[in-house]
Amino acid sequence: MSQRKVKAAVIGVGLIGEQHAEAYHEYPRSELVYVMDLDSKRAWAVGERFGCRYTTDIEEVAASEVDVVSVATPDFAHFQPTMRMIEAGKHVVVEKPLATSVREARQMAEAARRRGVKMTVNLGLRWSPGFLTVRDSIRSGEIGEPIMAHVRLADTIWVPRKMLSWAGKSGPQWFLFAHTMDLLRWFLGQEAQEVYAVGTKRVLAAEGINAYDAIQALVRFERTFVTFETAWILPEAWPDIVESEMTIYGSRGRLHFDAKRQGFELSSDEFGKHMFARPALWKRFKLPSTWWGALRSMVDCVLDGGEPAIPAEDGLAVTAMIEAVERSIQEDRPISPRSLIEGSASS
Numbered sequence: 568m569s570q571r572k573v574k575a576a577v578i579g580v581g582l583i584g585e586q587h588a589e590a591y592h593e594y595p596r597s598e599l600v601y602v603m604d605l606d607s608k609r610a611w612a613v614g615e616r617f618g619c620r621y622t623t624d625i626e627e628v629a630a631s632e633v634d635v636v637s638v639a640t641p642d643f644a645h646f647q648p649t650m651r652m653i654e655a656g657k658h659v660v661v662e663k664p665l666a667t668s669v670r671e672a673r674q675m676a677e678a679a680r681r682r683g684v685k686m687t688v689n690l691g692l693r694w695s696p697g698f699l700t701v702r703d704s705i706r707s708g709e710i711g712e713p714i715m716a717h718v719r720l721a722d723t724i725w726v727p728r729k730m731l732s733w734a735g736k737s738g739p740q741w742f743l744f745a746h747t748m749d750l751l752r753w754f755l756g757q758e759a760q761e762v763y764a765v766g767t768k769r770v771l772a773a774e775g776i777n778a779y780d781a782i783q784a785l786v787r788f789e790r791t792f793v794t795f796e797t798a799w800i801l802p803e804a805w806p807d808i809v810e811s812e813m814t815i816y817g818s819r820g821r822l823h824f825d826a827k828r829q830g831f832e833l834s835s836d837e838f839g840k841h842m843f844a845r846p847a848l849w850k851r852f853k854l855p856s857t858w859w860g861a862l863r864s865m866v867d868c869v870l871d872g873g874e875p876a877i878p879a880e881d882g883l884a885v886t887a888m889i890e891a892v893e894r895s896i897q898e899d900r901p902i903s904p905r906s907l908i909e910g911s912a913s914s
Contacts, residue, residue, distance in 0.1 A: 573634045591862065596867065601627070635657065653684055831844065864877070
């Protein structure tokens with residue numbers, strides 16, 4: 568095993584990007600050497616926290632000695648910094664979703680392949696012990712052949728109102744379906760064939776946020792059909808920022824997993840709330856250490872060889888599923904994700 572440390576940088580050190588920086592800083596096989604953000608105060612603060620260089624100029628990162636760069640800019644702003652890092656010969660970890668259009672996601676994947684660099688997408692739920700248990704149960708045949716599933720992942724309205732300043736340029740489909748659609752595709756080992764979705768923009772639009780309130784999507788995989796639900800209008804009274812559960816029906820069993828009610832409950836007069844999570848979570852959205860498996864996988868690949876645990880093609884497939892959701896809502900008809908990928912080749 569190599570004793571060399573991978574030199575890492577992070578572009579975009581907001582709420583999630585700072586945690587990318589922390590992950591590289593804490594992993595014994597990597598060294599955080601650069602952070603970059605357009606907000607000079609933010610770049611300085613994170614650089615000072617981790618004792619690394621900081622800048623507002625992406626070209627400094629491109630010209631530096633770093634091996635791996637995390638692109639943790641907002642959902643809609645992954646394309647340009649990723650393409651610049653690929654051009655500079657850097658291996659890239661892109662925060663989910665890979666991109667918010669199939670055209671951009673495909674260009675990113677193809678550029679990385681041509682340049683001979685590794686690229687992955689940070690879909691942190693793949694390293695969650697609970698979801699690993701679900702995957703192992705399905706793949707070991709404990710419920711027989713998966714026939715039907717229902718998956719819900721939603722956020723309280725606090726997320727688009729206060730947590731994300733750019734909520735109107737994304738939506739729960741990009742912010743949340745990126746996780747659940749990736750998980751089911753991974754669990755099932757099947758590709759999405761067709762998507763039909765409905766959605767509404769009323770509550771958030773009335774507050775000046777151009778994002779879907781809620782979406783329901785029926786996805787037909789090769790042998791299984793799945794209903795995906797997402798929303799950004801859970802009341803702030805909900806005892807966590809997130810609602811997350813799934814049920815999978817098989818030919819010989821049923822599997823249900825509630826990701827939020829796993830034992831911790833706190834009723835606090837101090838905070839005036841009943842909670843499934845520590846109250847500090849509302850002040851700082853801190854993700855668990857398991858979340859950063861994609862980053863550690865990339866570092867290991869650079870040192871030891873091989874490919875990242877989540878290939879760029881997985882990110883492209885999920886982007887196609889979500890774009891199919893958007894088009895289905897707009898056109899009121901089923902959409903094939905594969906047709907979007909194939910069509911992007913000529914665009």
